Amino acid sequence: MADQKKLDLYKSLMHRIADINYSSAVLQWDQEVYMPAKGSTARSSQLATLAGIAHTESTSEELGDVINDLLNDESVDGKDRRNLIESKRNYKDRLKFTKDFVVKMSREVSDAFNAWQRAKKANDFSLYAGNLEKLVALKLEECEMLGYTDHPYDALINQHEFGATKESLDRLFGDVKDQLVPFVNRVLDEEPPDSSFIYHHYPKNDQWKFGIRLLEHMGFDFKAGRQDISTHPFTINFSANDVRVTTRINEDDLSEMIWSCIHEGGHALYEQGLPADDYGLPSGEYLSLGVHESQSRLWENNVGRSYDYWEHNYSTLQNIYPKNLSTVSLNKFYRGINKVQSSLIRTSADELTYHLHVLIRYELEIALIEKQIAVKDLPGEWNKLYKKYLNIDVPSDSKGVLQDVHWSHGSFGYFPTYSIGSFLAAQFFNKAMEQIPGLKADIRSGKSATLKKWLNENIHALGRQYNAEELCVKVTGEPLNLRHFMDYTRQKYCGLYPGLEG
């Protein structure tokens, strides 16, 4: 018999660490959504104090000992053992960080973030280059602290997508270059559809209400979550029963609100679908950023940009905005919202060119980590790659190398998870289509419950009981394979662009 008292101690220590981390999350949510400007100084201090406490508690000897003791007890098996293995891995990783390093990193990140904001506003990369140089140096130090077998980048990607390596990403982005890039180029040669109706004036209040309706329609539980407005849409959770999404509303671009709502809604369904009873344990937490993103992308793209989805939802939207949309047919709407085009900004890119934006960031991160380029070379290299892959001239660093917040947060090895998520989404969605009889018809008639149930059972409820590759194999029968995304892409876009068939 497993030592129940020890198991309870392990769980209560994990629960306690979760309490502290989720408290920080509430403070972060408030900071992004409601905090008044002058509150920032005290808020930084409050967050730093909580982070310090969380670090202390999650590297305590007591926790390390109870994990080891339980793992040495052969009667501890099943979910408990999987939780303990995962907890041990995280514990060991956290122990590798010295407190000095954590403090230094936190200070540099805070400085770099502020510098990035100024630089972006002033369109002047040089205001930020020094900070970014320091951060890159610290990240290299971090790689050495954490350790890796083949490539320092493995230590970075591994923190977001356990099991992924530079080698596996090279393979994946190799496939992207071989299969997706030429296909995108063929699409870009076609006559583009008209999407001008997206940019008419769409008053805010009605957009807000429509977004809430879309979330309800997906099955987002408003008794276990809410939506608010923020500059950058995000999802954050304080338990499976308190999941917050945010959106932004641009009155002159209907697409921002709609697909950010659906995207964040997909993230939120994952969090709401995690087993609430496993609060604080790996089995109660999301698996990886790639799997998280697969849930948002599946809803945003595979569902939310499909003809079937709008067959149900479009008439509602037309009724809300008759002036803008009564003369736009469903078919025209569908073509417009799926327009493929070279563009400067990743977050507003279509679902195909999006991965070229990610590819560019991946190549630059590798070059930085391998010291093939220096931080000062970034703007030039960025612009070269945008010319190479998207055939577009970058008019300013604000719309180029300064557009993303990630590097200023010290997040390297993060961007690739966006592509992993999209590709996984296609693979999951194909399997769902296979396993759910009448899924297409359900989506066409506005029934989201069958899909949500399938995702709940096959992905959400499992928490972190498997690693990403195991989950992918369990659900789809094979590891991540770009073929599924390419099949989805070819089928959809050959329909949208008849010229491609030739």
Next chain:
Amino acid sequence: MADQKKLDLYKSLMHRIADINYSSAVLQWDQEVYMPAKGSTARSSQLATLAGIAHTESTSEELGDVINDLLNDESVDGKDRRNLIESKRNYKDRLKFTKDFVVKMSREVSDAFNAWQRAKKANDFSLYAGNLEKLVALKLEECEMLGYTDHPYDALINQHEFGATKESLDRLFGDVKDQLVPFVNRVLDEEPPDSSFIYHHYPKNDQWKFGIRLLEHMGFDFKAGRQDISTHPFTINFSANDVRVTTRINEDDLSEMIWSCIHEGGHALYEQGLPADDYGLPSGEYLSLGVHESQSRLWENNVGRSYDYWEHNYSTLQNIYPKNLSTVSLNKFYRGINKVQSSLIRTSADELTYHLHVLIRYELEIALIEKQIAVKDLPGEWNKLYKKYLNIDVPSDSKGVLQDVHWSHGSFGYFPTYSIGSFLAAQFFNKAMEQIPGLKADIRSGKSATLKKWLNENIHALGRQYNAEELCVKVTGEPLNLRHFMDYTRQKYCGLYPGLEG
């Protein structure tokens, strides 16, 4: 020379404790303002964990030692010494609490608050009685843990109003019964003014905007705070630079929003006026609940229910609601908003009968603490006292014993500070009138800055450098004396009710 290193350590430990407590405050604010219903279980756990951590840190040997060392160092003087004396008193009090007790209390409070919300909504005291019984038992335990000389209630009131005792409150409420109650009865015999215009339909959005305008007009800094909606209006702060007020809007009762805005605004000006550099130190914190309430009541009543105040603000209100108010003269408005009447709900009571509501709660709390009554008797006893003091029948527990949140928060010995605050407010305001040349004219012409400055300098900036009685003597030349409130009351209400002169 004082040991600067020790002083810095003391301050950094206090800063850290403040970080944890203010983090809890953010979680509490969110709980009352935005948290979805199902979030409550995890939130209770998060708050309990933070409360436990705050308790550990604020009872650490390190903190106790550094406070004692510094107090033994004669070169430590002035504000530093006063902070240390106050910190030592709090430290000793907290040492009396076991960590188990603190965590238990925090969890019971969260549960009781949720139960109270459900019970109030369902008008069913029994949904909450069990939680309240547990809380009362815990409070009795708390009295014994904290210790007291004369009466267990002293241990409760002392936490909110250091220096006050059951004996001093019996004296104060004795004066209320001798002086205020007969005066109120005389007022209630007079022909009441017409206040029906208050209960016309006042659409929500315009009320919200007018409330924001009133806050701006008082000098509330919206870069260091914000207003939201909650069931029960309150003020909470996460630093002097992040002060949150809430209000509620009743479309069929204009008075709820207006005087809750002004009231909470008064609290907020106090918090925003505390010295931000003393974050976490007694000198950076409010003095007592009574003094806090003096700031809200001064604005709400002495300013916000005065003829002078509305001479400036009334035309704006009339312009917003011409249909309801264009035929209501300023004089009629002034008389209507100061109508004295027996009523059920404390928070919407006029400024005179208000203290009878407090008196009732005071008597019930004493009876509970002395075990003369049990929790299950509360609804009946409540109703009896409303009959006795206000000659009014309570139609439902939602409008009776379930109306206030306080007991569900474990706040006993809290209500009396509302009366203390009102009486202090009259005493402070009399002194302000004496010391600020042209204050009446300033209020008449909409200038709030002179009064705000006087309060900032004489009260807010001092934090907890004096105790309440010392402050009262420092500012007004004598300790709290009901005479000032009675003078204010007689002068104002004899003007409003000419029959009273006889």
